[in-house]
Amino acid sequence: MTKSIWAVVIMVVLLLGVGATMAYRAPLTRLLNPPREPAPAPTSSGTVLSQNYATTTFSFGYPESYTLNEGYTYDAFGPKKLIHGIALTIPASMATTSAGTNLSSDTRISVEQLPRARNCTGDIYLQENVFSYTFTEGGISYSLATTSGAAAGNRYEELVYALATSSPCTSVRYFLHSSSIENYDPGTHTEFDRAALLKELDAIRRSVVLKTVVTQ
Known part of the structure; x- marks a missing residue:
């Protein structure tokens, strides 16, 4: 070579x-x-939904700091008409003791279902005689009903977003509980940031995905 x-x-x-x-x-x-694995991406509101929960009919994401309650029931209608669902309670860091605001620690968001409902509207989830109205957000049709009240220095507010076309009828309930700021010594507590709280709860609501139920 x-x-x-x-x-x-x-x-x-x-x-x-x-x-x-x-x-x-x-x-x-x-x-x-x-x-x-890539880190969970923040939503448009900036809320990071790092955890995921799923049932046979729906799933949703939520921040790690929230407390999950799989045995939740809404009992305002009495023991014979319980509404079952999954609840998320706000983190302790947002409540009265830790945050120095008037927001109570039982404030929560829940996903609930009424399987026998013929018309899926927000008002059927509230005891009070309220009206609901329908709007579309992100391609999803919601029926929204709200109510509020006060007793013994406490304020209660509920917003129910029923997914109007869902079957079984599925809704997302915001339960906001706060104390009157006058209950505290001057300068010790401030009004909680309602807009910021709703923004975070909205991010969780928008993450709800319904699953197709196959009947045989």
Whole structure:
């Protein structure tokens, strides 16, 4: 062989050796440095829904700091007409003791269902005789009903967003409980940021996804 042919042969052998080494190292590198799951992306409101909960009929995301209650029931209609669902209670850092505001620790958001409802409207989830109105947001038709009241220095507010076309009838309820700011010594507590709270609850509501129920 001529020197030029030998040079070509040597280059080919070297290239094959380098390729084999890289092919061998690649799987080992992936084992030592496994791909990481991407961090949960914040919603348009800035709320990070890092946790996910799912049932056979719906799923939703929620912040890790919220407390999940799988045995939740809404009992304002009495023991014979309980509304079952899943509730999320606000984190302690948002409530009166830790945050220094007048927001109570039982403030929550819940996903509830009334399987026998023929018309899925927000008013059927409230004891008071209230009206509901329909609006569309993000391609979803909601029937919204609201109510509020006060007793013994406490204020209660409920907003029910029924997913108008859902079956079984599914709704998202906001339950806001706060104390009158006059209950506290001057300068010790401030009014809670209602707009910021609703913004966070809205992010959870918008994450609700209904599943198709297959009947046999």
